[in-house]
Amino acid sequence: xxxxxxxVVVTGGSGFLGRHVVAALARHGCRDVLVPRKAQYDLRHxxxxxxxxxxxxxxxxxxxxxxxxxxxxxxxxxxRFFFENMMIGALVMEHARLTGVEKFxxxxxxxxxxxxxxxxxxxxxxxxxxxxxxxxxxGIAKKLLLVQGQAYRDQYGxxxxxxxxxxxxxxxxxxxxxxxxxxxxxxxxxxxxxxxxASEVVCWGSGNATREFLYVEDCAEAIVLATERYDxxxxxxxxxxxxxxxxxxxxxxxxxxxxxxRLVFDxxxxxxxxxxxxxxxxxxxxxxxxxxxxxxxxxRRTILWYRDARxxxxxxx
Numbered sequence: 001x002x003x004x005x006x007x008v009v010v011t012g013g014s015g016f017l018g019r020h021v022v023a024a025l026a027r028h029g030c031r032d033v034l035v036p037r038k039a040q041y042d043l044r045h046x047x048x049x050x051x052x053x054x055x056x057x058x059x060x061x062x063x064x065x066x067x068x069x070x071x072x073x074x075x076x077x078x079x080r081f082f083f084e085n086m087m088i089g090a091l092v093m094e095h096a097r098l099t100g101v102e103k104f105x106x107x108x109x110x111x112x113x114x115x116x117x118x119x120x121x122x123x124x125x126x127x128x129x130x131x132x133x134x135x136x137x138x139g140i141a142k143k144l145l146l147v148q149g150q151a152y153r154d155q156y157g158x159x160x161x162x163x164x165x166x167x168x169x170x171x172x173x174x175x176x177x178x179x180x181x182x183x184x185x186x187x188x189x190x191x192x193x194x195x196x197x198a199s200e201v202v203c204w205g206s207g208n209a210t211r212e213f214l215y216v217e218d219c220a221e222a223i224v225l226a227t228e229r230y231d232x233x234x235x236x237x238x239x240x241x242x243x244x245x246x247x248x249x250x251x252x253x254x255x256x257x258x259x260x261x262r263l264v265f266d267x268x269x270x271x272x273x274x275x276x277x278x279x280x281x282x283x284x285x286x287x288x289x290x291x292x293x294x295x296x297x298x299x300r301r302t303i304l305w306y307r308d309a310r311x312x313x314x315x316x317x
Contacts, residue, residue, distance in 0.1 A: 001103065001228050003030040008227075009056050010035050011043060011092060012064030016172055017107075017165075020220035021062060028224050034058065038065075044084055049091045053099045061096050062105040062223060063089065066142070069179040071204065071272050074134050082137035089145040097158050104160040105227050106149055108235065110276060111139035112164070119243075120279040123164070123235050132273040150233050161230055163223060166239035166278050170216035170298060171305035183213065183299070186250055187306050190257040200262040201254070204269035207247030212277040214240045215293035222289040229287035236282050240291040243277035252296070256303050 008025060012018040013035030025033050034056045036043070041052045043065055067084045074081060089106070096104045113121050114129025126146075131139040149160030169183040177185065182204075189201045222238045230236065244252075250263050283289040 003028050003060075003224075003228060006030065006059040006102075007032040007034065007057065008060045008062060009033075009052070009058035010062045010064060011088075012066065013062075015064065016170075016174060017168060017216055017219060018064045019172065020170075020216050021064065021223050024217075024220040024224040028228065043088045043092055046091050046095075049095050053095050053101075057099070058096075058101060060103045060105070060227060061092065061101050062107070062227060063092050063145070064107050065092070066107075068138070069181075071134050071270055073179045074138055075270070078137040082141045085138060085141035086144055089142070090148060093145065093148050093152065093160065097152055097156055102159065103227065103231075104149065104158065105223065106145040106160060106162045107223070108142045108146055108162055108164045109139055110164050110166050110237070110239075110278065111135035111273075112143040112146075113139075113273075113276075115273055119275050120241075120277045121237065122279045123237060123282060126164075126235060134270055134272055146235055153233050159231055161226060161232065162235040163226055164235055164237050164278075165219050165222075166212045166214050166237070166276070168216045168219055169213050170302050173216070173302065175306060182211065182246065182249065183253070183302065184306070186253040187257065187303055190253050190259040191303070191307060191310070193261060194257055194259050198261060200264050201250075201259060202264045202266050203246065203250050204266055205246060205271040206267050207250065207263075207265040208245060209271040209273065210243040210245050210275045210277065211249070212239050212241070212243050213295060213298075214238065214291055215295075215298040218291045218293050221292075222283060222287075225287045225289050226283075232286070234282070236286065237278040237280050238283055238289070239278035239280045240295065241278065241280045242295070243275065244295070246271075252299065253303075256296075256300055 115132040146162040152158035
């Protein structure tokens, strides 16, 4: 599919991942990209979804809008995370179908994988067990988008694809303590500890859980490549193909931020899924995506961005 003559709506296009997807679309020659803002189009409510489609009349929808957060936010608001993500996804896809959208790119989450899925995660294992408990409501709500897209393809011939990005990181991430994910949380803690001369930083969990991380610009490139080249019903993992323990990650962040104190792991806090890394063969084979940003380099860029952002406007004040 050539994007140069398509009108593309990116829901959530002003968010962390969304702004990079908008930039990647421009690099690929897409001249007509529209970003609905929540203040004007709260997609939890059907009249707003109908109005968005009437106003924008897209050929393609890349659906990124979601209610997201780290382990703490998922534990505190499981009902909200399930209901709002389920409603947003169902309504945005249904009205894409009703208005004749040519292609719907749904963005899921690897939180949808079973808690004890074999490593590395293969797309075929997505249904072989229940997700890790703290992420399950969010993960299942996002998995419904896959089911809806496949059902619509079967009944209506609707072209919906489903991508499963791994944990993302990079500039413009969410660094708010109450809702941030692990990398921005650790960066903020270590930078503030350096500034305050603190002797220790407390990290959630045992440090033994593993994660895979993908630089946000790489993920945006993968989404645009899939929009152009992928039209099949099977979900596709989007990742970098490596794993690192939370302890190793914390040590790396401490090193890169200049924190020389003690890292304390609070085992009263949950680890989340024990291990997480993806098999990324399908993305490479079906639409030619491979991550290009070295993790250590991406981490350095993220820390530099955060420090610069704090000097311009203190985050969280």
